[in-house]
Amino acid sequence: MLPSLVVRPCRHTGRVSSDIPPHRIPGRADVLVVGAGPGGSAAAAHAAAAGHDVVLLDAATFPRDKTCGDGLTPRAVAELDHLGLGDYLDDRPRIDGLALHGWGAQQLVHWPSGRFPAYGSAVSRVEFDEAIRVHAVARGARMIQGAKAVDVTMSNGRIDEVIVESADGPAAIAVRDVIVADGVRSALGKALGREWHRDTAYGVAARAYVPSGRADDHWMGSHLELRGPDGALLPGYGWVFPLGGAGDGLLxxxxxxxxxxxxxxxxxxxxxxxxxxxxxxDEWAIGGPPQRITSALLPMGGAVTGVAGPNWMLIGDAAACVNPLNGEGIDYAMETGRLAVELIDDTRRSPDHTTRWTDILVEHYGLAFSAARRLAGVLTVPQAVPTLGRPGIRSARLMSLVVRVMGNLITPEDADLVARAWRTAGRVSTRIDDRPPFR
Structure with a gap:
């Protein structure tokens, strides 16, 4: 018999969310998902829809903010369709592409058409994460807020129980499978042996919101020539894009x-x-100073080891599934959540996830991550950015390629020259990697 539920309305989706009070933490779950960001909530929704008894756990109380660019690539839009949330973006901005700036030039580059929708969008993480979390609960996942997974008990590498701390004290949840989606720091991942290797490129970023008269624009601004207050060229980039009318007129x-x-x-x-x-x-009609400034450190490009065990897997940011060229990770998070549940459902083929999950991550992202983080490493070298960027920004064809790569829009099925060249670069890069992605 299920415990009594606390019910809150959610104006963003029209559904209601159900939370298990921390003092009523269940004693077991088929699938425990640790972390209710886009990846964890997507995984919980897919697992619940497949008939598993799912518990979704997060240390925060929702809705909550998260340091993030808030942008959704066409690949992220496609993942919302997989989730059954294809209409969620109907009243959100339609981002047609990137307005790239630098060294006195500008290129307007549309998102490429093909397997994915030819548009992106943007939603603040306060709203986006809550919407997917509520959707997971509507699918049948049980949600525990304000409780943190701090440790595990194991036998032969398998997790038997996850130890949870809340305001009411410790509790243990017996589990069959665990999906770890607790973000870039991944406290539970560390307890399981996850290690972040900083010898390849990683990111640091800060984000804020500003009021604007262009909050319904259809372009995402990206400045490849980033300078500090003293005019010095920095090894980074800037971005600005609309959150639409539902975003209270903010950028x-x-x-x-x-x-x-x-x-x-x-x-x-x-x-x-x-x-x-x-x-x-002036360009973006900004009407006030930056608000709610937050910053984050980002492991990128699969620069972690220890991403799986017999009955557990790390996904999304916890597995460093972040694009090394732009710091984007929402589409990877939702996608790895779906792939993890598909592997759980394939237990007859792979009852031990240790090797298979790593192989799946390498299969889907290894070549691209290796090539992208090698290029990102080059961009940290002084003068590399202007040397490459000054002529590059003046080529519409080259910038279209940049947008396709930055948007994670090259798939294994693509057979055009650009896709083949990118995969070749990935294969060469992987062969000379001291530590290939996820290995």
Whole structure:
């Protein structure tokens, strides 16, 4: 018999969300999903729809904010269709492509058409994460908020129980399978042996919101020539894009930088972000200073090991499934959530996830991540950005390729010259990697 439920309306989806009070934490679950961001909630929704008894756990109380660019690529839009949320973006901005700026030039590049929708969108993470979480509960997942997974009990590498801490004290949940989606720091992943390797490119980023008269624009601004308040060229980029009328007339504005262990990013992000907002203020009709500034450190390109065990898998940011060229990870998070549930449903073929999950991540992302993080590493070298960017921004064809790569829009089925060249670059890069993605 299910425990009594606390019910809250959710104005964003029209559904209701059901939460298990922390003091009524269930004693077991077929599938425990740790982390209710886009990846975890997507995984919970897919698993519940497949008939599993699912518990979705998060240390936060929703709705909650998250440091993120809030942008949704066409690949992320396609994943919403997989979830059954294809109409969620109907009243959200339709982002037709990127307005790329730098070195006195601009290119308007449409999202490429093909397997994915030819448009993206943008929703604040406060709203987006809540909508997917509520959808997972509507599918049948049981939600526990305000409770953190802190440890596990194991036998022969399998998780028997997950130890959960809440305001009411510790509790244990017996599990059959665990999907770890607790973000870039991944406390549970660390407890399971996950290790982040900083010898390849990683990101640092800051994000804020600003009021604007262009909140219903159809372009995502991206500035490849990022300069600090002193005019010095920085190894990073800036972005600005609309959140639409539902976003209260706000823009998301942010700056990001690439770094490696050899070339760390020594940047004071807040003054750089404030300077960038002033720089684009007239163009984007910005009507006030940046609000709700937050920052984050981003493992990228599969630069982690220890992503799976016999009955557990890391997904999304926890598995460093983040694009090394732009810091985007929402589409990877939702996609890996779906793939993880497909593997759970394929237990007869692979009752032990340890090797198979790593192979799946490598199969889907290994070549692209290896090539992208190698290029990202090159961009941390002083003067590499202007050397490549100054002529590149003047080529519409080259910028179209950049957008296709940055948007994670090259698939294994694509057989055109660009796709073949990108996969070849990935194969060459992987062969010379000291540590290939996820290995």
């Amino acid at each position: 998301n504005v942010g700056v990001g930088a690439l770094a490696t262990a050899q070339r760390p990013a020594h940047m004071a992000l807040r003054p750089i972000l404030e300077h960038y907002a002033r720089m684009v203020g």
